[in-house]
Amino acid sequence: MKPNPDARVKAWMQRQAPSTLYLTCVSVAEIKFGVGILPEGKRKRELTAIFEALMRLYVGRVLSFDLKAASQYAKVSVAARAVGKTLPTADGYIAAMAFAKGYAVASRDEGPFLAAGLEVINPWN
Known part of the structure; x- marks a missing residue:
């Protein structure tokens, strides 16, 4: 998760129907961990905001380990x-x-x- 994602990834995602894209609960945990261990500061705040926006986009589309x-x-x-x-x-x-x-x-x-x-x-x- 980067403030400025790779242009190829961004282009690929824009070509997909949003309803076909999912996250997993493991990916969410990995992102939360990565952001959580950052020292307090601007980068951590930016990535926290990006993560929160991402989670709003994926409401109902996070796969659980069942x-x-x-x-x-x-x-x-x-x-x-x-x-x-x-x-x-x-x-x-x-x-x-x-x-x-x-x-x-x-x-x-x-x-x-x-x-x-x-x-x-x-x-x-």
Whole structure:
């Protein structure tokens, strides 16, 4: 989350129907943590305001880690391990929530999600 996002990502997002874009509860936690550990000051205030605006845009479109996602987490983690890949826990949770809904994942870090067998969209490319 940046005050001035990458132009390619911004352009990609503008081409998407807002109703097709989701966040995950894990992504929300990661952003809140990242902002929370910043020292008090202008940057922290700016990023807090951006985060709050982002959350208003995604009302009703934040995926939760539920029982279906928990089952998918086990499947994607086992599948990744079977081919010798490590799936970091947070990425595994994100992959599981996407799998449970039949969604692709948009990420610059494609590796973990490809290892989980997900369709990955890299807006930076």
